[in-house]
Amino acid sequence: MSDNPAQSTQETTDKAAPAGKAASVPADLRERELKAILHISNMVGSVLRHEDILRIICETTAEAMDCQVCSIYLLDDDRRELRLAATHGLNPAVVGKATLAVGQGLPGWVAEHGQIVSLANAMTDPRFKPIPGSGEEACRAYLCAPLYIQYELIGAMTARKTIEYEFTSSEITLFETICKQVAIVMEKVRLYEDKIEAEKMAASGWSLSEISHYIKNVLQAVQGGSYFVDSGLSRNDLDRARQGWQILKRSNRKIAYLVENMLNYSRAPNPMREAVSMQELLSEMLGAVEETAQRRNVRIEPDIEPGVPPIYADYDSVYNAVLNLVTNAMDAMDEKGGGTLRVQWRRDAISPSQALLTIADTGVGIPPDVQKKIFTLFFSTKGRNGTGIGLAVTKKIVEELGGSISLQSTPGEGTTFTLALPLHRSSEG
Ligand SMILES: Nc1ncnc2c1ncn2[C@@H]1O[C@H](COP(=O)(O)OP(=O)(O)OP(=O)(O)O)[C@@H](O)[C@H]1O
Numbered sequence: 001m002s003d004n005p006a007q008s009t010q011e012t013t014d015k016a017a018p019a020g021k022a023a024s025v026p027a028d029l030r031e032r033e034l035k036a037i038l039h040i041s042n043m044v045g046s047v048l049r050h051e052d053i054l055r056i057i058c059e060t061t062a063e064a065m066d067c068q069v070c071s072i073y074l075l076d077d078d079r080r081e082l083r084l085a086a087t088h089g090l091n092p093a094v095v096g097k098a099t100l101a102v103g104q105g106l107p108g109w110v111a112e113h114g115q116i117v118s119l120a121n122a123m124t125d126p127r128f129k130p131i132p133g134s135g136e137e138a139c140r141a142y143l144c145a146p147l148y149i150q151y152e153l154i155g156a157m158t159a160r161k162t163i164e165y166e167f168t169s170s171e172i173t174l175f176e177t178i179c180k181q182v183a184i185v186m187e188k189v190r191l192y193e194d195k196i197e198a199e200k201m202a203a204s205g206w207s208l209s210e211i212s213h214y215i216k217n218v219l220q221a222v223q224g225g226s227y228f229v230d231s232g233l234s235r236n237d238l239d240r241a242r243q244g245w246q247i248l249k250r251s252n253r254k255i256a257y258l259v260e261n262m263l264n265y266s267r268a269p270n271p272m273r274e275a276v277s278m279q280e281l282l283s284e285m286l287g288a289v290e291e292t293a294q295r296r297n298v299r300i301e302p303d304i305e306p307g308v309p310p311i312y313a314d315y316d317s318v319y320n321a322v323l324n325l326v327t328n329a330m331d332a333m334d335e336k337g338g339g340t341l342r343v344q345w346r347r348d349a350i351s352p353s354q355a356l357l358t359i360a361d362t363g364v365g366i367p368p369d370v371q372k373k374i375f376t377l378f379f380s381t382k383g384r385n386g387t388g389i390g391l392a393v394t395k396k397i398v399e400e401l402g403g404s405i406s407l408q409s410t411p412g413e414g415t416t417f418t419l420a421l422p423l424h425r426s427s428e429g
């Protein structure tokens with residue numbers, strides 16, 4: 001197989017002059033050419049999916065070449081087979097499935113020899129091998145050129161008419177120019193995809209390491225707690241055993257909290273919704289954190305308006321979202337040796353179709369430059385004591401409910417997070 005486009009020669013059936021030697025190009029062809037090239041070049045910055053870009057290129061090329069069919073074949077990773085990657089005019093059901101070995105059929109021949117082929121009627125050419133079920137049998141005139149990125153062959157592109165026809169040298173030149181543009185677009189798409197992949201790998205590598213450290217930390221605490229329980233029991237020292245048991249319970253909570261957050265972050269929006277009474281949810285949660293609050297010298301002040309209608313949500317997800325805020329507040333006050341946590345739930349006086357949940361602490365506060373980053377996944381200032389998943393999950397859950405999250409913070413004085421949550425429509429008063 002030739003890998004050098006410089007060696008590619010043009011193989012045409014008899015009369016057509018070699019590409020690039022036409023004395024004059026008809027004005028309408030020139031216009032079509034410019035339009036097609038502009039359109040294809042515009043794909044460089046496109047955010048469309050790979051397959052959509054290729055399909056649009058096929059449509060644009062078919063129109064510019066005045067052809068009924070245009071297809072792109074791409075070399076597989078092992079470089080032995082060409083796969084039909086996109087088409088305009090052939091049966092879309094064969095896209096992604098139909099393959100030709102390099103050397104097989106006309107695209108295979110073009111890929112092997114690195115040469116353009118122009119035929120007035122492909123049906124009479126022994127190299128032609130139609131893809132079953134593709135509708136190729138209806139085509140006659142055939143133009144196929146190799147696609148190169150730099151010196152690397154990446155596939156072949158075809159333009160075909162359903163009539164017998166000799167492509168002119170101007171048309172062949174236009175097709176070659178289009179193929180060069182397509183290769184440039186493909187290169188950009190490939191670079192962009194590689195970049196995204198690299199970013200994903202970097203992000204997941206980092207997150208795995210952060211999470212592993214966090215889990216290792218908790219497991220160390222489990223080991224310590226178990227040691228206290230064991231030694232307490234063997235010495236008949238129940239206080240020591242109790243102390244160990246508390247450590248075990250806390251570690252268990254931490255792991256459950258992490259797993260819940262990871263699940264909530266990675267899952268699709270939860271369709272299991274029901275009317276959720278925030279009064280009940282908050283009272284359950286404040287009961288659950290009471291012991292931790294006492295231990296951390298935090299006073300909890302609930303201020304819950306009784307008549308606020310329910311929200312329409314998944315109970316566990318909302319619980320998780322609010323628990324993240326309460327846990328952060330406790331951590332922030334712990335750093336100051338204690339404080340007051342105010343939890344308020346009230347109907348929004350300005351927008352009565354929603355209610356506001358405020359979680360206000362008197363903790364260390366968040367400096368303005370840190371405030372910008374706190375909703376970013378894996379951002380944490382807590383070293384091995386935090387994973388940075390909490391607020392990203394809370395934001396995701398709240399936004400899935402059609403709500404919003406905001407904060408106000410004064411370093412050294414404390415932080416207030418406010419969730420605006422839409423109320424269940426059937427219960428709006
Ligand atoms: N109430 C708060 N007071 C002060 N800082 C806060 C508060 N809430 C969040 N933060 C800051 O935002 C960062 C991100 O919070 P987030 O809950 O996402 O992660 P985390 O608490 O560090 O870890 P985890 O995933 O275990 O919750 C925290 O590390 C902290 O710096």
Ligand SMILES: [Mg+2]
Nearest residue numbers: 324328390391
């Ligand atoms: Mg947190």
